[in-house]
Amino acid sequence: MKVPTMFICTSASLPQISCKKMFFLLLAVSSLSLFLHNRGRFIWTIKSFKWASNTSCSLPSAATKPKHMSIAFLKTHKTASSTMQNILFRFAEHHNLTVALPQRPCDHQFCYPSSFNSKFVHPYTLPAHIITSHMRFNHSEVQRIMPNDTIYITILREPASMFESLFSYYNQYCPSFKRVPDSSLETFLKEPWRYFRPTEKDSMFARNALTYDLGGDNNHRASDKAYVKDFIANIERIFSLVMISEYFDESLVLLRHLFSWELEDVLYINLNMRTPSSRRSLQQGLPARIRIWNALDTQLYNHFNASLWRQLDALGPDCVAREVQLLREARDRLVRGCFGGPQPQPRPANQIKDKVLRPWQPSSKVTIMGYDLPLNASYLGAKPGSESRDRCLKLIMPEVQYSQRLLQIQSLRYRRRLSDVLRRKLGRAP
Ligand SMILES: *[C@@H]1O[C@H](CO)[C@@H](O)[C@H](O)[C@H]1NC(C)=O
Ligand SMILES: *[C@@H]1O[C@H](CO)[C@@H](O)[C@H](O)[C@H]1NC(C)=O
Ligand SMILES: *[C@@H]1O[C@H](CO)[C@@H](O)[C@H](O)[C@H]1NC(C)=O
Ligand SMILES: *[C@@H]1O[C@H](CO)[C@@H](O)[C@H](O)[C@H]1NC(C)=O
Ligand SMILES: *[C@@H]1O[C@H](CO)[C@@H](O)[C@H](O)[C@H]1NC(C)=O
């Protein structure tokens, strides 16, 4: 190995060892003095490196990577999935995409709780870019109607709070809950098998609802480790992102990276919430009992919550915090623009003047809140039907009404396309 001549170790009078030592000593001293002289600049460099890390953190711009537009969102029950669906509906409408919607006999869901079948899809809504209405998942059936570059996503919620929500929402709907004499969650959990009938209508809401929605067997023995492992592995293979309701904004950061979407594409207002009086906090010991009763969902949740946080850690906590902050700021601006205030006041449905904004009510015992659009907020001057008023309206439009709206728009587009084809054919005819 050649020693560079600038290091004056060629002198034969110096033994090899001390020459090496001298070299390292010199190196250390010069590094130290360089650092002391330029301390300010070093720190500045580190800082700017940190700032610059929002370039690696920031998303590929639309110019470098087009937005992804083929999406299957498995909408689970009572998990903030209505809010996510509203984001997807608005994205689709804004980009003129087609959303696969249910045939009329299926209601606004794909004939849930039946396993999804491609026949459930309204023909005017095919070929589709996005599918997001409630279904019980069947991958091969969804594949039949979706483009082959479809990205699958879904959302899970912590089982104890989710079950409390299901119990309250479907109290008058699901026989396993209706049977409970005092309509109390405690009573149900004391002896669930006394009220629960696995084969009865709507029983999937009363045990492992997430597993059921994802196409699994919600009454499978939770001690069957091989079953749980296979089931989770299968979900992991199909779904590129499993969002977590408790970390909704963080999940949206990952979603934006996955789809190369802009901030504007993921702004939202919480939809389909209950009044505070229909909510209840869980007494000590209850969450643990709920998690045992819903042991499959609990394993599912624990697994995917852990993997969400692994993905967030990979992006870097600073980056995630910054993106969440940007999201909340942009959302606040939009909300102020639409409602004239920082936060729209949710109201019970019977107080909402505009019928198109009244959410569906599951029973008389629980009130699902919605919003009214003030007729005079800061989009004032914008007339009904104008773009900005329309944008605000869609932000708070409940699922059933928005599905009907999209079906109307898409049916019109379908018929127009059909008549164009016919006209061209007739025009060409001799
Ligand atoms: C990084 O983020 C900070 C704070 O959000 C911002 O002030 C700065 O301009 C950003 N830097 C770049 C290069 O985008
Ligand atoms: C969507 O369609 C409308 C009407 O056909 C058109 O004016 C608009 O430019 C389209 N928007 C996009 C993003 O393609
Ligand atoms: C899912 O669909 C496939 C056909 O695409 C069918 O063979 C299978 O039985 C379905 N699964 C369920 C649970 O219905
Ligand atoms: C996806 O579909 C397109 C057209 O429908 C086809 O050309 C392409 O080969 C398909 N890709 C794969 C990986 O199947
Ligand atoms: C989700 O995972 C994170 C990271 O491990 C943990 O801190 C958090 O408590 C978990 N959340 C819930 C609701 O279990």
Ligand SMILES: *[C@@H]1O[C@H](CO)[C@@H](O)[C@H](O)[C@H]1NC(C)=O
């Ligand atoms: C909007 O109208 C309500 C009553 O209808 C009124 O109290 C409020 O001050 C008005 N807001 C603006 C910004 O004009």
